[in-house]
Amino acid sequence: MIPEKLKLGDKIRVVAPARSLAIINQENREAAKLTFNRLGLEVTFSKHVKEIDDFKSSSIASRVEDLHEAFLDKSVKAIFTSIGGFSSNQILDYLDWDLIKANPKILCGFSDITALNHAIYHKTGLVTYQGPHFSSLAMKKGLDFTLQYLKKCLFEDIPFKVKPSTVFSDDPWFLDQENRNFEKHPEIKAIHSGVAEGKIIGGNLCTLNLLQGTDYMPSLENSILFVEDDDMSDPQTLDRDLQSLIHQKGFSGVKAIVFGMFQKKTGLTENLLTQIVESKEKLKDLVIVSNFDFGHTTPRITFPVGGTARIDKLELTIIKH
DSSP, rough: OOOOOOTTTOEEEOOSSSOGGGGSSHHHHHHHHHHHTTTTTEEEEOTTTTOTTTTOOOHHHHHHHHHHHHHHHHTTTEESSSSSOSSSGGGGGGGOOHHHSSSSSSSOTTTTTHHHHHHHHHHHOOOOOEEEOOOOGOSSSSOOOHHHHHHHHHHSSSEEEEOOOOOEOOSSSTOOSOOOEEEEEEOOOEEEEEEEEEEEOOOOOHHGGGTTTTTTTOOOEEEEEEEEOOOTTOOOHHHHHHHHTSTTGGGGEEEEEEEEEOGGGGGOOOHHHHHHHOOOOGTTTTTEEEEEEEEEEEOOOOEEOEEEEEEEEEEEEEEEE
């Protein structure tokens, strides 16, 4: 079930299923809102989006109410999360899946939102989107590529090829918007070359793994896994988290793995990533490519959870989104 695409003049709603919008300063909130306006979108905010507790989040009841209201509001065409965090999976037991299924629309976010995206897809069949948060669009530099792919995925309904950006950044842009460090983007690498097509599952690996053994974990059959992690990870953590996913029922149906960009603090070099892959017998027949623009670096593509992708050697195409 693919939600209706966005068009000029549409209204979006900002919700905070993980961390509160309150942790974003007013200047960046206004900058993000202006970027959405330039895309031709009207920005509205949920009732409790700035509520904040000792965990930089808000009550489960507030988050659930805001998400339900956003889906129920017929004037709202897309829902964007304020930012990621740690606590999206807290609300899953309280969501009304029938309500969401009856009111399908775009939900976009990444990082901790990976849990929410996949739970909604699995419980309702609604395709969701791993892409920028509301706060991500406050960025002043390095945003063009991100916006290009957001529009390809959320405004258009034709297949699109994913090309690498020319440069990338791994700096805390929100601390100093003017002094940014952009470097040459590494080449797309085929750890195992080949051709594969399947439904897209994945995003932030440690968050996806929170769903293992629950009623919210989607099937891995006939899938292409998109895998990234943030700077709280390291090579050993990625290794065991990937192994945990390999142990899941249905992993034998995985067709390919697409690795995103990893932050420098992880210490995960191309050589180490290759070693991790080659150490796992169940990955030997999979098509595996790396260095695509999704994850916690800048810029990033938007891709559909539950959509369809095709890999042909080093070329990635998002087919159904």
